[in-house]
Amino acid sequence: MSTRTFLYALWCLGVAALFVLSGIFAWSPFAEGGRAHGYSRISGPTHK
Amino acid sequence: MSLSVNCPNCGAEVVFRSAALPARVCDYCHSLLSRSDTGVMVVGKSSPLPFDVSPVQIGMRGRIEDQPFEVIGRVRWAWTDGAWNEWLLLFGDGSHGWLGDAMGQFMLMRERPFSQVQTRTLKDIGKGKEAVPGAEITLDARKLTIVDARDVLCIAAEGELPFTPTPGWRVYSVDLRGPKGECASLQRDTLATSFYQGHYVTLAELAPTGLRAFEGWTLPAYAA
Amino acid sequence: MPPETELQLPAAPAVKALACPACGGSVALRAAGYSVSVVCQYCSSILDVTDPQVKLITEYRQAAEALEIQLGSRGTLRGIEWEAIGYLQRSAADGGAWDEYLLFNPYHGYRWLITDGRGWSLGEQLTVSPSYSDYETMMLGDRAYTRFYEDSSARVNYVLGEFYWRVAVGEEVVGADWVRPGSMLSREKNAHEVSWTRSILLDHKEMAEAFGVQKGASWPPMPHQPSPNAAWLGTGFKIFAGMFLLLTVLILAFGGTSWVTAGRFPIAPDGTERTVTLGPIHLGHLYQRVEIRADVPRLENGWVDLDYTLVDRKTQQVYEAYGAAERYSGSDSDGPWTEGSRRSSISVASVPAGDYDLVVDYKGNRWNSSTTWDYARGMSVEDPGWLNQDNQPEVVVEVRGGALFASSFFIALLLLGLPLLIGLIRHIQFDKARQAESDFAPTGFAALTQSSEDDEE
Numbered sequence: 001m002s003t004r005t006f007l008y009a010l011w012c013l014g015v016a017a018l019f020v021l022s023g024i025f026a027w028s029p030f031a032e033g034g035r036a037h038g039y040s041r042i043s044g045p046t047h048k
Numbered sequence: 049m050s051l052s053v054n055c056p057n058c059g060a061e062v063v064f065r066s067a068a069l070p071a072r073v074c075d076y077c078h079s080l081l082s083r084s085d086t087g088v089m090v091v092g093k094s095s096p097l098p099f100d101v102s103p104v105q106i107g108m109r110g111r112i113e114d115q116p117f118e119v120i121g122r123v124r125w126a127w128t129d130g131a132w133n134e135w136l137l138l139f140g141d142g143s144h145g146w147l148g149d150a151m152g153q154f155m156l157m158r159e160r161p162f163s164q165v166q167t168r169t170l171k172d173i174g175k176g177k178e179a180v181p182g183a184e185i186t187l188d189a190r191k192l193t194i195v196d197a198r199d200v201l202c203i204a205a206e207g208e209l210p211f212t213p214t215p216g217w218r219v220y221s222v223d224l225r226g227p228k229g230e231c232a233s234l235q236r237d238t239l240a241t242s243f244y245q246g247h248y249v250t251l252a253e254l255a256p257t258g259l260r261a262f263e264g265w266t267l268p269a270y271a272a
Numbered sequence: 273m274p275p276e277t278e279l280q281l282p283a284a285p286a287v288k289a290l291a292c293p294a295c296g297g298s299v300a301l302r303a304a305g306y307s308v309s310v311v312c313q314y315c316s317s318i319l320d321v322t323d324p325q326v327k328l329i330t331e332y333r334q335a336a337e338a339l340e341i342q343l344g345s346r347g348t349l350r351g352i353e354w355e356a357i358g359y360l361q362r363s364a365a366d367g368g369a370w371d372e373y374l375l376f377n378p379y380h381g382y383r384w385l386i387t388d389g390r391g392w393s394l395g396e397q398l399t400v401s402p403s404y405s406d407y408e409t410m411m412l413g414d415r416a417y418t419r420f421y422e423d424s425s426a427r428v429n430y431v432l433g434e435f436y437w438r439v440a441v442g443e444e445v446v447g448a449d450w451v452r453p454g455s456m457l458s459r460e461k462n463a464h465e466v467s468w469t470r471s472i473l474l475d476h477k478e479m480a481e482a483f484g485v486q487k488g489a490s491w492p493p494m495p496h497q498p499s500p501n502a503a504w505l506g507t508g509f510k511i512f513a514g515m516f517l518l519l520t521v522l523i524l525a526f527g528g529t530s531w532v533t534a535g536r537f538p539i540a541p542d543g544t545e546r547t548v549t550l551g552p553i554h555l556g557h558l559y560q561r562v563e564i565r566a567d568v569p570r571l572e573n574g575w576v577d578l579d580y581t582l583v584d585r586k587t588q589q590v591y592e593a594y595g596a597a598e599r600y601s602g603s604d605s606d607g608p609w610t611e612g613s614r615r616s617s618i619s620v621a622s623v624p625a626g627d628y629d630l631v632v633d634y635k636g637n638r639w640n641s642s643t644t645w646d647y648a649r650g651m652s653v654e655d656p657g658w659l660n661q662d663n664q665p666e667v668v669v670e671v672r673g674g675a676l677f678a679s680s681f682f683i684a685l686l687l688l689g690l691p692l693l694i695g696l697i698r699h700i701q702f703d704k705a706r707q708a709e710s711d712f713a714p715t716g717f718a719a720l721t722q723s724s725e726d727d728e729e
Binding site: 018 | 500501503504507508511512515518519522526557558559560561562580582589590591592593594595618619620621622623674675676677679680681684687688691692695
């Protein structure tokens with residue numbers, strides 16, 4: 001196995017570990033809600 | 049079968065191992081000896097072999113195609129642009145073959161009666177026609193290419209041989225090569241045409257023991 | 273008396289010394305019996321050594337050039353010791369020049385060390401002939417080589433040392449080459465002979481250790497240089513496929529439980545904000561993602577603001593999220609259109625285990641507060657739109673738990689794919705540069721980025 005293959009496999013393991021970790025803590029940077037306070041937004045169609 | 053006599057010229061002991069190999073060069077006085085029913089006689093004198101760095105030498109043993117062999121003779125041939133060795137191998141079953149040793153490559157060939165060769169081009173060459181390098185021929189359904197054709201000269205010999213290697217013996221030699229390492233050689237002199245056929249081998253494939261040692265060079269692992 | 277056995281003779285000398293007939297210098301013959309010509313290292317004259325009487329072929333009377341590998345020096349390559357005995361500088365008709373060193377070992381014959389200044393290859397003359405498998409491909413055994421240089425003449429410009437043929441400056445052969453990563457197949461033809469050589473690219477470290485040569489230029493790549501990325505990309509894609517499968521299984525297994533209806537409540541027709549408290553919602557895992565989905569079946573040309581607050585009954589810890597369902601429709605010159613969705617789905621991350629109340633503040637809104645004429649009453653009245661009480665506008669809130677976010681899944685896939693993408697781009701760049709010297713149109717990935725104009729010669 002070449003060094004690059006090994007490094008890539010290592011990288012994949014790292015990413016998978018982070019993915020599993022994000023699952024254990026049910027965490028996502030894109031969650032709409034959390035302990036932060038709500039925010040306002042402007043409603044209305046964006047249709048032309 | 050083996051015959052041990054004293055050289056009629058210098059008195060050193062010479063051995064003829066096979067009736068099929070009636071010629072011999074005395075190791076000491078380089079006399080060309082010939083064995084016949086009436087005895088052994090001197091028929092000429094060979095030149096001493098020039099120094100070369102061939103790894104093969106008389107007495108080298110090996111094994112190829114499930115047969116043990118021993119190197120028992122050599123003829124050195126020269127052409128205008130170089131020279132090469134033909135080593136005579138005596139196989140365990142009493143047959144013999146040749147190990148060509150040129151440009152660092154080895155060819156294992158056995159003689160084949162020329163009458164068996166049915167290829168038109170080769171028969172014509174045997175009759176005296178010139179060979180054309182690059183021409184393709186078919187021999188026993190195998191494609192071979194004529195790679196070389198030239199006059200060669202026997203310059204020296206040693207050991208036991210199937211023919212008397214008179215120095216200065218001139219032969220028209222045609223070499224052929226196949227795509228899978230096959231090789232063949234046609235040798236024509238004024239009297240007859242002989243034909244040899246075989247294939248390229250590496251020294252390692254011969255499983256050699258008794259390779260010639262050179263100062264400053266390590267023997268390969270398989271031969272050490 | 274004959275000796276006991278010939279095998280016990282002392283080792284034969286390996287070198288024969290000659291005197292140069294032109295300058296009298298002592299010339300070492302390292303492959304005696306095989307070598308045909310020697311170039312004197314003192315005066316560059318070419319000598320014929322087929323005869324014991326060394327003959328002068330061409331007298332030069334010029335000092336020998338300094339070579340990268342000294343003739344007579346030895347190095348071990350792939351377990352075999354070689355002595356450099358000859359040197360040729362050759363060039364092609366198009367101007368490209370390269371160096372060839374002839375190596376010798378009495379037990380292994382000859383090899384060539386070939387360099388064009390970028391890297392070194394070890395060449396071996398073949399005893400078998402490769403064959404065409406198609407117009408572009410030459411097969412040697414089961415290995416395919418792709419054509420690279422077409423037949424062109426190569427000339428000897430400078431020569432030093434000894435050779436197994438009568439070499440001469442100006443000697444020309446017609447050479448063509450085929451390549452595969454790591455090795456090159458070369459055919460050389462002259463009037464008498466066709467010979468094939470296979471050259472294996474050597475690692476520069478290997479060459480530095482063997483013959484102490486400097487590392488050459490590394491760009492552009494050599495014709496037979498393997499792409500540093502090609503080797504791992506294949507395995508890389510397999511690893512990626514495996515990871516994709518694994519991640520898919522994980523997201524399917526831990527993406528979310530099934531939906532549970534938490535409540536169903538009417539929306540105030542006048543658009544005032546209302547609050548409901550749903551629950552308790554029991555969350556059993558250490559941490560979870562809480563997904564809240566609101567469905568407003570009657571929503572049309574309006575929106576519903578939804579403020580969710582998850583309150584842990586025990587710790588009073590608060591988790592907030594905002595959602596909105598919006599749905600608009602109308603008609604314009606292009607025909608009828610709709611926008612938005614009657615559903616709103618949000619996620620709250622990292623909610624610890626516990627029993628929670630879900631407090632929902634919700635408010636229905638109308639987009640275009642239009643008026644209609646009420647004939648019965650003879651006055652214009654505001655149109656309540658979808659908030660019309662007869663319409664029974666209501667919100668249905670559903671809740672589910674889970675662990676993994678789809679967004680994390682896509683980020684993970686992106687991160688997994690990124691090295692492959694970079695590797696692939698670099699491989700294509702490499703292959704394009706490698707094939708730029710070829711006499712033929714690019715093949716493989718390099719052909720993908722080839723513009724149609726370049727195809728025309």
